[in-house]
Amino acid sequence: MCKGLATLPASCLKSAKDIKHKISHLLQKPEPQAADQKQMKEKTSAAAAKRVPTAAEVEKWKESFSYVMSSESGRMIFSSFLKSEFSEENMDFWLACEDYKKTNLSELATRAKQVCQKYVEADAPKEVNLDSATREETMQKVENASPSSFDEAQKMIYNLMEKDSYRRFLHSKLIQDLCQTQDAAALGKKEKKYCDRAKNSHALIGGA
Template identity: 70%
Template sequence: MCKGLATLPATCLKSAKDIKHKISFLLQKPEAPAADQKQTREKSAAAAVKRVPAATEVKKWKQSFSHVMNSDAGRSVFTSFLRSEFSEENMDFWLACEDYKKTPSPGLETRAKQIYQQYVEADAANEVNLDAATREETRQNVESARPSCFDEAQRTIYTLMEKDSYRRFLNSKLFQDLARSKEMKNCDCAENRQALTGGA
């Protein structure tokens, strides 16, 4: 220890160590569970985009909204579209509800409150568009958290995306370009097969 510090009383040294510890604690970045989930979702979305969907998969997306939602790549492309419309919170909420259903019982109450505060509560950071009755029913359900407490709200948001956003998605440049590029690739493949088989 240097001579300057040795001359200080022990209580001063202890106080200095306490202050140093508190400062280092404050400088650490807090890890919010919602931020972790968003990063995980973004990584899986990036992976889905890297996995180029087959033309048959893209065609199915046009047939029904459930095909979009049952496909990782479909959800990823649809989420990109929602982001462009500033309504990405609908997909985030739907995915949070899906994830919530898999939450072990001891964590249900805490997770239910987090989802409610983030998406359902009036003036929430990522408030989804729910009618007053569904919002109130969900609030009551959260008080006795069960895996099904968001079912009605999730169904409402699913229907909203299906009846509203999905129709615009099918007419969007994003989807049209994707469908067109798939058709072009299919044509090229068919022409190449014909050339290889001698036009048969």
């Protein structure tokens, strides 16, 4: 009798389940967010927040940082990695800039000052790593706020994450755990496919 996944070692199955549980818990775990980040998180679909990324998604993330940033689950997992390195303010700022661009014109000036005070000004609560020229230029643009006021600063932080944190992210335990989960899932599917094929062959022989 073919048992599919039951034929795999118990330790292998338990390990895969544990990893999947940890990743699922990570994606669902609420983190304290300021008002600007709460807005962005509320717009994230519940389905994307709960599911474990597919093998294809993880492979895409390994190809390019842009794939990480264009994926909701990718941003969540990368944010968790940044938090482990005490640099989550970079993702928070990038998301705040994305949200800022969608702000109504009547609220633009107020919103620009809030983002600037929180991330851009020297000694800001979540100050991001900008060079002095970009910091000064951004603060001047905030005085006459427009949807593009933070474009240069946002681009600089994006490049910083891509050239620095992203490289470590690719070799992090988060990615390794995801790959192990996907490998275990692929092995399970292979075993199930073999089992189904064996059952079909047995049925044909029996019918003959």
